[in-house]
Amino acid sequence: MLEVKDLNVIFNQGTVNEKQAIRHLNLTLNDGDFVTIIGSNGAGKSTLFGAISGDVPITEGQVCLDGIDITNQREYVRARNIGRLFQDPLRGTAPHMTIEENLALSYSRGKHFSLRPYSKKDHTVFKEALKRLNLGLEERLNTKVGTLSGGQRQALTLLMATLVTPKLLLLDEHTAALDPATSDKVLKLSQKIVEENHLTTMMITHNMEDALKYGNRILMMNNGEIIADIDAEAKKTMKVEDLVHKFTDVSEANDRMLLRGS
Amino acid sequence: MNLTVILGALELGAIFSILSLGLYISFKVLDIPDLTVDGSFTTGCAVSAIVTVASSPVLGLILAFVAGALAGLVTGLLITKLKINAILAGILTQTALYSINLRIMDGKPNISLLDSKTIFTNINQITSYGTLIVLFIFVIVIVLLLNYFLKTQLGLALRACGDNEDMVRASSIDTDKMKLIGLSLANGLVGLSGALYTQQQTYSDITAGIGMMVIGLASIIIGTTFIKNEKVLISLIATVIGAIFYRFVLTFALQVGITSGDLKLLSAVIVVIAISSTKLKLGGKKNARS
Numbered sequence: 001m002l003e004v005k006d007l008n009v010i011f012n013q014g015t016v017n018e019k020q021a022i023r024h025l026n027l028t029l030n031d032g033d034f035v036t037i038i039g040s041n042g043a044g045k046s047t048l049f050g051a052i053s054g055d056v057p058i059t060e061g062q063v064c065l066d067g068i069d070i071t072n073q074r075e076y077v078r079a080r081n082i083g084r085l086f087q088d089p090l091r092g093t094a095p096h097m098t099i100e101e102n103l104a105l106s107y108s109r110g111k112h113f114s115l116r117p118y119s120k121k122d123h124t125v126f127k128e129a130l131k132r133l134n135l136g137l138e139e140r141l142n143t144k145v146g147t148l149s150g151g152q153r154q155a156l157t158l159l160m161a162t163l164v165t166p167k168l169l170l171l172d173e174h175t176a177a178l179d180p181a182t183s184d185k186v187l188k189l190s191q192k193i194v195e196e197n198h199l200t201t202m203m204i205t206h207n208m209e210d211a212l213k214y215g216n217r218i219l220m221m222n223n224g225e226i227i228a229d230i231d232a233e234a235k236k237t238m239k240v241e242d243l244v245h246k247f248t249d250v251s252e253a254n255d256r257m258l259l260r261g262s
Numbered sequence: 263m264n265l266t267v268i269l270g271a272l273e274l275g276a277i278f279s280i281l282s283l284g285l286y287i288s289f290k291v292l293d294i295p296d297l298t299v300d301g302s303f304t305t306g307c308a309v310s311a312i313v314t315v316a317s318s319p320v321l322g323l324i325l326a327f328v329a330g331a332l333a334g335l336v337t338g339l340l341i342t343k344l345k346i347n348a349i350l351a352g353i354l355t356q357t358a359l360y361s362i363n364l365r366i367m368d369g370k371p372n373i374s375l376l377d378s379k380t381i382f383t384n385i386n387q388i389t390s391y392g393t394l395i396v397l398f399i400f401v402i403v404i405v406l407l408l409n410y411f412l413k414t415q416l417g418l419a420l421r422a423c424g425d426n427e428d429m430v431r432a433s434s435i436d437t438d439k440m441k442l443i444g445l446s447l448a449n450g451l452v453g454l455s456g457a458l459y460t461q462q463q464t465y466s467d468i469t470a471g472i473g474m475m476v477i478g479l480a481s482i483i484i485g486t487t488f489i490k491n492e493k494v495l496i497s498l499i500a501t502v503i504g505a506i507f508y509r510f511v512l513t514f515a516l517q518v519g520i521t522s523g524d525l526k527l528l529s530a531v532i533v534v535i536a537i538s539s540t541k542l543k544l545g546g547k548k549n550a551r552s
Contacts, residue, residue, distance in 0.1 A: 055431075074436075075431055076430075076436050077434070079431060079433065079434040083432070090426075091426070091428050091429070092429055093426065093429055094421070094425035094429050094430075095425060095426065096421075096425050097418075097421060101418055101421075101422075102429075105418050105419060105422055105429075105430070105433045105435075106432075106433045108415050109434045114414065114415050114416065115411070115416055116414055116415065117410070117413045117414050117415075160432075160433075
């Protein structure tokens with residue numbers, strides 16, 4: 001499904017500010033995998049997503065999706081097959097356009113852009129899709145998206161990212177800016193949509209509980225590398241404490257290494 | 263104000279409303295402050311004058327649109343492919359266009375159309391409102407076309423591009439292409455506006471474009487401040503009304519004795535007032551919905 005081979009991402013190469021954000025990273029995802037990714041700030045989680053979706057330039061290595069090498073494809077071309085959600089709920093929708101117009105745009109993803117007005121036929125498709133969100137948005141198709149709450153907008157973004165089924169869904173702490181109740185709702189919704197469409201998904205989270213609760217595999221990242229890969233079997237017996245332990249062990253070791261080095 | 267003055271103001275208002283509709287695409291829809299306008303307006307004037315004298319006034323309008331669109335395309339390429347800041351890109355194109363416009367006009371700073379037929383000549387023999395009627399047909403057709411266009415798939419993408427670029431890219435749309443299309447269309451309309459201006463005034467002047475960006479901005483801001491509605495058709499109509507109203511303000515100013523040399527100063531002051539008044543009023547609202 002997704003194959004990342006020997007990926008290196010170096011920022012500001014050749015300057016004093018040079019930083020290697022991803023180090024020789026290898027990763028293979030199977031069809032239908034739901035992977036949660038944890039790791040401290042600066043571990044390279046978001047950079048990895050950026051490299052996969054094309055807004056972070058890849059220094060070395062290869063990214064393949066469904067056997068096709070997409071390393072050199074531009075971001076908007078990759079977006080045909082990759083849906084992505086960010087932490088900022090404002091980032092995924094156009095505030096001055098209506099819900100229907102937003103949906104119409106994402107619905108035409110990967111299709112030819114024409115001079116025909118967006119079809120009223122899709123009206124029922126949008127309504128059906130919105131109904132599944134259970135937020136009452138199906139009655140507000142002509143509402144400007146800017147008037148919706150953060151949670152509603154994130155739910156709408158999720159819908160837009162999956163309206164045309166992507167091959168890969170990247171969720172970058174997409175509930176971190178929401179209040180706990182809404183966050184929970186959006187997460188459950190994400191899982192529902194992922195399961196219904198059998199989507200291959202990667203989700204970054206800082207919430208260990210969520211990391212254990214959702215998905216079938218956990219990746220732990222630190223300093224640009226994957227330092228632990230926990231499969232479904234091991235995950236089942238794990239508790240939050242185990243995960244935290246594992247995490248602190250590694251990062252402490254890393255800190256010690258850093259101190260010794262200096 | 264007598265009838266001739268009012269007629270003149272309405273005619274110029276209609277001409278500048280086409281310019282403003284072009285600017286609406288770049289400034290409002292795409293959110294790019296496009297300074298190419300001052301240059302591409304003159305390009306429209308120059309092309310229209312030369313072609314009208316040499317062959318046909320209608321062809322002059324069409325080629326003026328094309329020439330304006332090309333100017334917009336250049337600015338678009340500077341912004342998207344060479345990553346030059348939008349304002350600077352516009353200024354660069356505008357500066358370059360001065361030389362090009364002079365070349366189009368065969369090195370002469372102005373060209374008279376007094377001996378040539380314009381698109382208004384025939385109808386003006388029937389009625390003295392001829393120019394006005396033709397101009398308003400242009401305005402109405404352009405408003406309807408734009409209203410249609412902005413609701414097509416392509417138009418939606420264009421609008422979203424000025425609203426949230428991240429989201430547009432995520433919908434697998436090439437934002438660079440959208441900017442190129444938008445800026446070309448915008449400056450095409452500006453060129454057409456210049457072409458109509460030249461044929462209405464029956465002369466083309468190398469300095470005709472100075473301050474056009476400000477006129478367009480003023481029209482949009484005045485229009486959308488008076489008529490607050492986010493519907494596409496309504497804001498297009500608001501822009502047209504803004505342009506005509508603005509022309510009347512300037513005409514009135516001339517009537518009460520302000521010299522034409524001071525008009526640009528007055529224009530700038532009006533824009534400052536209009537912008538600051540909307541900013542002060544919109545302050546709270548903008549924070550809430552951005």
